[in-house]
Amino acid sequence: MDKDIGNILHSWIEDLFPICRSITGPGVRETLLYFKEILPNLKIHSVPTGTKVFDWTVPKEWIIKDAYIEDEYGKKVVDFKNNNLHVVGYSEPVDRWLDLDSLDKYLHSLEDQPNAIPYITSYYKKNWGFCLTHKQRELLKNGLYHVVIDSELKQGVLNYGELIIKGESDEEVFLSTYICHPSMANNELSGPVVTAGIAQWLNTLTKRKYTYRIIFIPETIGSIVYLSRHIDYLKTHTVAGFVVNCIGDERAYSFMPSRSGDSLSDRAALYALNNYIESFDVYSFLDRGSDERQYCSPGVDLPVCSVMRSKYGTYPEYHTSLDNLEFVTPDGLKGGFFILKEIIKILEINDTYQTTCLCEPQLGRHNLYPAVSTKNSTNEVYNMMNIFAYSDGESDLLELSNTIGVDIITLHKMIIRYEELGLMKKIIKD
Amino acid sequence: MDKDIGNILHSWIEDLFPICRSITGPGVRETLLYFKEILPNLKIHSVPTGTKVFDWTVPKEWIIKDAYIEDEYGKKVVDFKNNNLHVVGYSEPVDRWLDLDSLDKYLHSLEDQPNAIPYITSYYKKNWGFCLTHKQRELLKNGLYHVVIDSELKQGVLNYGELIIKGESDEEVFLSTYICHPSMANNELSGPVVTAGIAQWLNTLTKRKYTYRIIFIPETIGSIVYLSRHIDYLKTHTVAGFVVNCIGDERAYSFMPSRSGDSLSDRAALYALNNYIESFDVYSFLDRGSDERQYCSPGVDLPVCSVMRSKYGTYPEYHTSLDNLEFVTPDGLKGGFFILKEIIKILEINDTYQTTCLCEPQLGRHNLYPAVSTKNSTNEVYNMMNIFAYSDGESDLLELSNTIGVDIITLHKMIIRYEELGLMKKIIKD
């Protein structure tokens, strides 16, 4: 699968790109149904408007059918049908005539990016507005304009998708990605498609140590809803977690730690980035901006970090129409998929072992060692002896690998062999 | 008050400067009575000569009326009436004739500071002597000299002043300053006058979290006496403490930690110095030289550090007649007063808070957040979100401020607002 994974993921983004998503509404459902095609076991949940979730309330469902600005001559100067970023997310319905001065305060554009339509929402305060390129805006002449937003805010539901892939243990790895952004590609369709690709790959594994809990949610309100329903279970079963987003461009790799900064997620992610990626940017939890805000909040305290390509907020195309199908590439997605997969592979093998015999084993007796000792001992014997010397039942393989300088995949293979010979035992820590 | 505080404090020093203080005697009482004028609740205590205090004994009281060296012609070549540093502190009474050679071993001067009279004492070994400038000494010709010290060493008392300013809690902040130095200004009248100014300011506060225990003592024997009477209470009630001395010149700010180095006193002092003072000198507890020697001794272990202007022993005027009313200035005293006041203000607000809701609060609902999310989030919202994210019930405001980069005063104001909204609660730690 991996060979074409970049192209496959990119084709999914192409399919999903035109859909007008928001935190609720038909666009979210359409997106979730698309992923259910890919992942048949994905369960789609509905939470009614008005449901109390911690300090929040599930908002009304937003349905947008059309939106445009017409000039006096009936010419549509801004049209939602051309780009769903043109309407401010969660805009109330409007149908009225305004002169340019009055209209102006409902318009949003970016003077220093004159070809970009900005992405604006107003979820929790009644409002409406249009987003357009600064070039478009400068062409608007004095006169009257007919503004129409054919939207509806009504009692409805908030939807999210949930996929549980069982492993040998009921300890869980948690993946969270969001499906509330309209036509943008890195932030955010890269996260859901990479996550779906990872889920497909996890399904192909014949053996999984951990159970995988994978959710596709609207950002913020979705993670709050999900936590309000599952927090006790998550707090007692989650060993590692990742917010998957901004993972499809080619410009950078990025790491943002959990609040604690030293969780298993952080350690595995840093191991993979340090060992498999030439260079990457390290952010602080102070730079956070997505659902880790909820997952790592005081009292929730889940071990959730983020591994990204170009982090939200750090690239000029961010939250504009320029975050598009060219910015996100098959190679970019493939790189994001690769690093996340490697991190999971590390988590799957990262156990703690202890040498079973006191003193070094007699390697020759176990056919592990050349009996003739020469002036130059081989590197393999050196690594083997280090494994026996440092496997103290306290350090996991990540720590052991960092100490003795043997990559964790090789290290694991070697230890499995010693385990089969009865020279190592796995330690289950509480 | 603050506007003129430098001049007020300097005027107090001017009043107190001529008094001949020592570790006991009339000069100490006169000084304490002066402070009782300023602080009517100051209690003056007396401890009899011979009282055992830990490894020490309260010494005899020393009363000095006159002291001079007369030449053969009746001319006073050294006269205590000109400067009370001329006589070695705790000198025994003397009245005899000596030739210059014999006299010489009772004289103290500083060859490399020929205009300075050194400050010398001999509290715990019977002795007498005169201090003079090196210039004076070089003028002495061969011949006979009549040396007179009209002093008395007798059963009496050791005096100290104690002021308790009650707060809401019986947890205490401890301020200790010493009133045993004769006519010197930075070391030491600056400490007592700045401490008295702080006490006046504390009395003006309508609300104090902590109780303030403020003592005016003779150095070393005074702190030992005080500890011998109050150690159990101090050990169980003191949250922070400061030796206040050398706090009136303009050359430097200085910090010397407690022995442990990481007490609340140390953290608050370093916060204030780092944030409010352009540069300051950091000393080690190995550089200690005043009552922290007792307060931080093994088994006493009080959280006492020192915030100073030019530390004792580091400026050439130290322990000489040149440590005078010009070396200590209104601006120097004002700076010392300011930094000590700011540290106390920090201690008063340095509580520990916890976000009350799980996940972030919905800021809009509490009128904390602009409902329209735009590409650029404001700095205030960023700070607010950090406060909610990092208030975990473990970190106090000092730690929180260092983590999120919001100054502690602003941070406290913001948190109080969130507390009023029910979004924060204060955590009382054991």
Added chain:
Amino acid sequence: MDKDIGNILHSWIEDLFPICRSITGPGVRETLLYFKEILPNLKIHSVPTGTKVFDWTVPKEWIIKDAYIEDEYGKKVVDFKNNNLHVVGYSEPVDRWLDLDSLDKYLHSLEDQPNAIPYITSYYKKNWGFCLTHKQRELLKNGLYHVVIDSELKQGVLNYGELIIKGESDEEVFLSTYICHPSMANNELSGPVVTAGIAQWLNTLTKRKYTYRIIFIPETIGSIVYLSRHIDYLKTHTVAGFVVNCIGDERAYSFMPSRSGDSLSDRAALYALNNYIESFDVYSFLDRGSDERQYCSPGVDLPVCSVMRSKYGTYPEYHTSLDNLEFVTPDGLKGGFFILKEIIKILEINDTYQTTCLCEPQLGRHNLYPAVSTKNSTNEVYNMMNIFAYSDGESDLLELSNTIGVDIITLHKMIIRYEELGLMKKIIKD
């Protein structure tokens, strides 16, 4: 003794050098008997072939009488009688004729050190072979060769020497050195002779705090045998330990920590090296290669580090005939003896003390302090006050010395004086 110690130790090496040692056999016994002359209380133990020791089995005893390669004309081209390194250790008996091509695969030489005979063993796999200089090898012409190894591998014993020097406490310092190397000097006769010298010196002491357990063993199998018999006692009684080897040349001093790296052994060794030796090389436990491999293995976990001159594997003469009586010198041995002795002296005095009185003692009262306080306090008083201020019953003298900058020998003398005055007490920690 110390004056001539280098020459004495070197003369012992000269005596022992010609003996053909291995991990078992007559050469080991002869060597142990030599040390028993020096240390009459040395007990020589025998462990039968076939004894199970953890993952290992005591091997057969190896007896070598003669070994040579003769050419067709009866000329011995390689002769064990010239240098016992010529025969591969533990070679089986052989007596046969081979042509040069067939012989070649049983020969070992070093192309880049053409004058060195390498040191090769094959303890745990049946084998035989000859070691020779590369120059010798190149002189061999085509033809038939008569190879004779007159050896025997038979049921016998493994021998080791053990010396217990009792101290006041049954807590022990452990010294381990190995006596299995044939004619080489730094690695290894330097270790046994320096250890024997240390043992002689320990016997001269009138008072020892610790009991000293000193063993002379064959490397690896000897330490495993010894641990298998004494592990529980060693784990509960050993406070510090050292593998003594490679301690006789003049090129370097070296330190290799225990696995934990922060044991008392490590701290005392680093203290001595940092304070008494101009410069030294620091290795990682990853660089280990001797019996610390067993002593520090998981579950054994003894506090054993190594203080060496030039570490094994780091000098070109290592494990060749060039590691000889010129490479190891009287001065080199003397330096190694000195540093090990100093470390032991440190261990003997490294107690933990606590100031007995609260607050500083009144120094004058105890005749510890000049009563006249002058502008310049002396360094001795400064050190004394630091001792009283930092002796908190937690820090041992090593830590105290590092904190206050007084060398540990002086520090100990000063503290003993204060203890005699009743101002200090020794703290026994569990």
